[in-house]
Structure formats: C-alpha cells, structure tokens
Amino acid sequence: MVNYVGYTLTKRTAARNRPAWVLKAGISATFQNMQEGRMSKIIINVWAGVLFAFCTVAHATDVSGLISTSTDWNTAGSPYIVTGNILVDTLTTLTIQPGVEVRLDSAKCIMVKGTLSAIGTATDSVIITKNGTARWARLWLKNASMGSFKYCRVEYADSSAIANDNTSLFDSLYIGYCTISNNSTGGGDGGGISTNGLAIITNNTISNNSASYNGGGGGISTNGSATITNNTISNNSASGGGGIFNRGLATITNNAISNNSAGGGGGGIFTDGGSATITNNTISNNSAGGGGGISTQGGSDTITNNTISNNSASYGGGIYNNGGNSGSATITNNTISNNHAPSSYGGGGIYNASGLATMRYNTITDSTSSAIYLSSGAAFIRTNNIFTTGYAVYNGTTSDMDARYNYWNSVNTDTINAKIFDYYDDFTKGVVYYRQFLKAPFTDTVAPSAPLNLTATINPDSTFVITWTNPSDPSGISEYYYKTGSAPGFNFDTTGRFHGALDTVPYSSRGMLYVWLVDSSGNLNYQNSDSVMLSFTETGIRGRKNNADIHLSFSVISGISPTDHVLQYDLPEKAQVSLVLFDISGKLVKTLYSGMRESGCYTQTLQESALSAGMYYVRFQAGEFTSAKKYTVLR
Numbered sequence: 001m002v003n004y005v006g007y008t009l010t011k012r013t014a015a016r017n018r019p020a021w022v023l024k025a026g027i028s029a030t031f032q033n034m035q036e037g038r039m040s041k042i043i044i045n046v047w048a049g050v051l052f053a054f055c056t057v058a059h060a061t062d063v064s065g066l067i068s069t070s071t072d073w074n075t076a077g078s079p080y081i082v083t084g085n086i087l088v089d090t091l092t093t094l095t096i097q098p099g100v101e102v103r104l105d106s107a108k109c110i111m112v113k114g115t116l117s118a119i120g121t122a123t124d125s126v127i128i129t130k131n132g133t134a135r136w137a138r139l140w141l142k143n144a145s146m147g148s149f150k151y152c153r154v155e156y157a158d159s160s161a162i163a164n165d166n167t168s169l170f171d172s173l174y175i176g177y178c179t180i181s182n183n184s185t186g187g188g189d190g191g192g193i194s195t196n197g198l199a200i201i202t203n204n205t206i207s208n209n210s211a212s213y214n215g216g217g218g219g220i221s222t223n224g225s226a227t228i229t230n231n232t233i234s235n236n237s238a239s240g241g242g243g244i245f246n247r248g249l250a251t252i253t254n255n256a257i258s259n260n261s262a263g264g265g266g267g268g269i270f271t272d273g274g275s276a277t278i279t280n281n282t283i284s285n286n287s288a289g290g291g292g293g294i295s296t297q298g299g300s301d302t303i304t305n306n307t308i309s310n311n312s313a314s315y316g317g318g319i320y321n322n323g324g325n326s327g328s329a330t331i332t333n334n335t336i337s338n339n340h341a342p343s344s345y346g347g348g349g350i351y352n353a354s355g356l357a358t359m360r361y362n363t364i365t366d367s368t369s370s371a372i373y374l375s376s377g378a379a380f381i382r383t384n385n386i387f388t389t390g391y392a393v394y395n396g397t398t399s400d401m402d403a404r405y406n407y408w409n410s411v412n413t414d415t416i417n418a419k420i421f422d423y424y425d426d427f428t429k430g431v432v433y434y435r436q437f438l439k440a441p442f443t444d445t446v447a448p449s450a451p452l453n454l455t456a457t458i459n460p461d462s463t464f465v466i467t468w469t470n471p472s473d474p475s476g477i478s479e480y481y482y483k484t485g486s487a488p489g490f491n492f493d494t495t496g497r498f499h500g501a502l503d504t505v506p507y508s509s510r511g512m513l514y515v516w517l518v519d520s521s522g523n524l525n526y527q528n529s530d531s532v533m534l535s536f537t538e539t540g541i542r543g544r545k546n547n548a549d550i551h552l553s554f555s556v557i558s559g560i561s562p563t564d565h566v567l568q569y570d571l572p573e574k575a576q577v578s579l580v581l582f583d584i585s586g587k588l589v590k591t592l593y594s595g596m597r598e599s600g601c602y603t604q605t606l607q608e609s610a611l612s613a614g615m616y617y618v619r620f621q622a623g624e625f626t627s628a629k630k631y632t633v634l635r
Helices: 413-418
Strands: 002-004 007-013 019-024 027-032 041-046 061-067 071-073 080-088 093-096 101-104 110-112 115-119 126-130 139-141 146-150 152-155 162-164 172-176 179-181 193-195 199-202 205-207 220-222 226-229 232-234 244-246 251-253 256-258 269-272 277-279 282-284 287-290 294-297 300-304 307-309 312-315 319-322 328-332 335-337 350-354 356-360 363-365 372-374 378-382 385-387 393-395 452-458 463-469 477-485 502-504 512-519 529-533 552-555 564-571 575-583 588-597 600-607 614-622 625-633
Touching: 061 071, 110 115, 115 126, 139 146, 146 152, 146 162, 162 172, 193 199, 220 226, 287 319, 294 300, 319 328, 350 356, 372 378, 452 512, 452 529, 463 477, 463 512, 564 575, 564 614, 575 600, 588 600
Parallel strands: 061 080, 071 093, 080 101, 080 110, 093 115, 101 126, 110 139, 115 146, 126 152, 139 162, 146 172, 152 179, 162 193, 172 199, 179 205, 193 220, 199 226, 205 232, 220 244, 226 251, 232 256, 244 269, 251 277, 256 282, 269 294, 277 300, 282 307, 287 312, 294 319, 300 328, 307 335, 319 350, 328 356, 335 363, 350 372, 356 378, 363 385, 372 393
Antiparallel strands: 002 007, 007 019, 027 041, 452 463, 463 502, 477 512, 512 529, 552 564, 564 600, 575 588, 575 614, 614 625
C-alpha cells in the first residue's frame, strides 16, 4: 500500500496477473481551536466517490514467426497473441511460465522442432486458447521434438489441440494434470490429443472434444507407444473411439471413461490393428455402433480387470471384438454389467465378430439380449460367472466352441441348455461344449502347476494308464486333460474331453503324451503341462518299424454289399496284431481282431450296416507299429 496526501493506491492482481493501482476516496481534516479571543475553526476536506486510476494500461504481446533462440514467455508479457504461425526451431526451447495466457488467432499454430515446455502450477495454470471467436489450429510437435505440458488449460483448437508427429524412440511427449476441452479436428484423428510416438498422458481431464466424421479418438488418438493413465475422459465424440482411439502399443490403465460416443466402433475405446493393454479402467455410459465400451479390431489386445457397465451399442454393448484372420483378444477378470445391445444377436456383454477371443474369469451380469454372441471366428469361454435372463451364449457360427467350467447360475442341465443357442437349436450352427460346469461361482483364478512324477503306459488293448503326483493347489485338482502327438500352441481343440485314469483311445503313432491339470474352479494354464514318451506293453514278436513294410488300407470287395468294407494289411513277419474300431469321442465300438499272426497279407471285413452314421477311427497295431485312419459312415 502506497499513501499519498488524501489518496490510497492499492496493488490489485488482475485476471491476467497485471498490477493495477486504484485511487480510493479519502478524507482529510484540519482542526484549529481559538480560545479567549482566538478564533476556533474546523477545516474538513472531503473527497468522496472519486476514483482515479494511476496504473499500467492493459497490454498484450503480439508474437509470430521463427523462434531461433531459447525464449521465455512470462507474466510481464501476458497475454501473448499469436498473430501468425510460430516455428520453434531445432535446438531451441520455448518456455511458457505459470500464469501466462496464450491466445491464438484464427487457424494459427505453434510448430515445434525443438522443445516446448508449458509448465504451470496447481494454482496458476498456463492457458492456451483462442483469440476472439474463431478457433486456432494446433500445437504441432514435429519429428525430433519434445513437449511437456503440466497444469495447462488447452481449449478451442480445430486440428487436434496437441498433435505429436514424433516417431523416434528418443523423443517424448508428457501431458499431465491438464484440462483439455472443447477442441476438435476437422479432418483427422484426435480432437484433444493426437500422438504418433512416445507419450505419457496422465491425470488429465479430457472432455467435450470431437474428431471429424471419418476420424478417430475424440479425446485421444495414439499411433505409437502411449501410456494413458489416471485420466478422466468424458463427453468426447468421434467416428471411432469416442474417448480413445489406438493404432499402436498403448497401455490404458486406471482411467474413468464415461459418456463418450462413436458413430462406428468403440464408444469408450477403439483399438485398431495395434496391441493395447486395457486394465483397471472404469468404462461406463458410453455408446457406439459396435462396442459401446470397447471395440477391438485386427490386433492382439488384452482387456483385464476393468469395470464395464451401462454401455450400449448395436453390436457388443460392453465389448466388440473383430480380430480378423490373425487378431486375438484376451478378455479376463472384468466385471461386465448392465450393458445393452438391442436383439438376441447383439451381444449385450461381448460380441465376437471374428478372430480368436479368449474369455476367462469375467463376471457378466444383466446384459440385455445375449451375454456373449459369437458371429464368426473362435472363442474360448472358460471359468466365467454368467448371470443373464436371456441367452448366456449365442453361437451364430458353424464352429464348435469350448465353454467348459463356467458358472451358469444353475446346476440344472435343462436350464443351462436353454441359456445356450447352438447346434441343438439350429443344426447349421456349431456345438457349445459346456460340460463340465461349475456348481458355484469360481473363487480361485490361479491355475494348477504341472503334474509331478508323470508316467504313462499304453497296452495292447488300446488302453493306457497315466499316473502323477498332484501339486499344491488351493481349489484342489479335479480333472486332467491329455493330448498325444504335439502340444497345442494355444487353446485346446473344442472336441477334446477330460478323462479319467484309464482310457481307450485311438492312438496313431509312438510319441509324446502331454498332460494338464484342472482344479475345481476350472483353472487351467497351457504352459503348466508335463510330457512323457508313451511306452508299450508288448507280447509276441515285435513288428518291424519300417512303415513301408506294413500297410493298412481300405478297399471294396466286389460282390459284397457296398456297405461292407475290407481292411487290408501286410505283415513282413510274425507279430501280435490288434484291429479296433472307435467312435469320434474315443469310445471303443468293436474289437475287429486281436491275436498273433504269421507273416503274410490279411483282410478283415468291416460291416458298415451295423454302425450309426458318423465319424470313426480304425486303429491298427502290429508290434511297435501303430497306425490309425478315419472312417466315415454315411446314411
């Protein structure tokens, strides 16, 4: 405070941090006393209701053109009015200090080939906005540049507010604790943020942004390696990915993504051809054509530990997966509830349009129409809790699907059958294999370790015995799965069954036996297997190993009924022979021959008329040589 005679000037912080001095009304008084012949008087001078300003006149700093030496924009020059495009040259830094406001004229941009640092504080942010009513263009980080934005307010841009073209692993973009709102892009991706390189986007509020009718990522678009975490992303819109659009290697964690919309796919998140890890997000009240919450296309995405609720779409209210020929999605440990798609084929919870979708440990509740709809591709649906009044699984494909060890909110097979649409409702569709099923919701998500001390022996009667020691498992070991030949690369085939300790199986050649354990919660891990070479218990003279010396073939004998076929084989020397017929499930149908035979050529008649229509195996064994062939009976 500065005092003048009759005046008080007070420094005031203006809206843009410029000092102002204001003259306040003042009163001064003079008292004179006169006694005993002297005059007594009071002189009062009053200034009332008068306001003067002795201050700096409001000003701004016009800026444009090339910045070739490192420069600070500070509060003394604020606001900075960008009247022409600006280029921050290579090896040059533009620093925008806390409290500075930058206003850009219509369609103007700040292009960065060096470094842009806009670092505000929690109480004094940097403001980047339009000058007047027309929108500005963008903050444009070119290749080999760096940008840092913290405690900024970025608004009213028209070509992606922050656009990052960096593709080098040595360049970076940091956006933290910012408010990015009311931006748009008229002809591309990323209304609020568009980034092609390394980016950390954290703790921001990103809202009311939009991408063009053919663009993606109303809030954020990423085509590089982006970490998107702890943001609030809401009320954004785009053609694809109302909240986030990903074509790269994005990690999307701990965000609140709500009330976004997309005309195409992914109201909340759309990932297209990249590989996104989407974890621990709350994704709610979003809408789209496909994938109200999340839409994946053509990539290998992991969607885990999210809460996905109250989203809506024409297909896939919660999640829409379109993996194509090579894409896959892993959907695990999510809570998927109250999502909406309009019809039985809409997939209120999850819609698998194509590709491989692995769905495990999810809880899917109250999804309108079907909880899971399968349009094409393959699905592995294991150990989920599915609560729905409509279809739990609707198989619209011709492929069989593995849906074992789920909890269907019932232990009644008729009730479960009614919750599944498949071959038994439309013979052109594939079967949904749901047995065994859980009797209660799963309580454990940890798969058993591999079996210990594994041994196996195959006998001449086509049975084999497997023994092992159970590893420790909280849910307890309840079943096991075996496969002969080679280990599966990923999922088991859908016709595979769980087996007891003694089995009759078609076995085609000497080789490895792989064994996986399953606990009572249905947990199984493809990596946790053990293998053993099958050994044979043999009698008689061992047959020669040269496959060319022993033959098994089918032929029709003239004069016999066309439904009676002959199996023919040659023995180069005496051997124990077994000819056995199995159905497709591995069940023994008939032993055609079992015994010792001398060397020579032999035939065995197979009466097809006694068999039901279907697929069979004929297994031939002579000494160490074993072979099997498929045999189809038509009616």
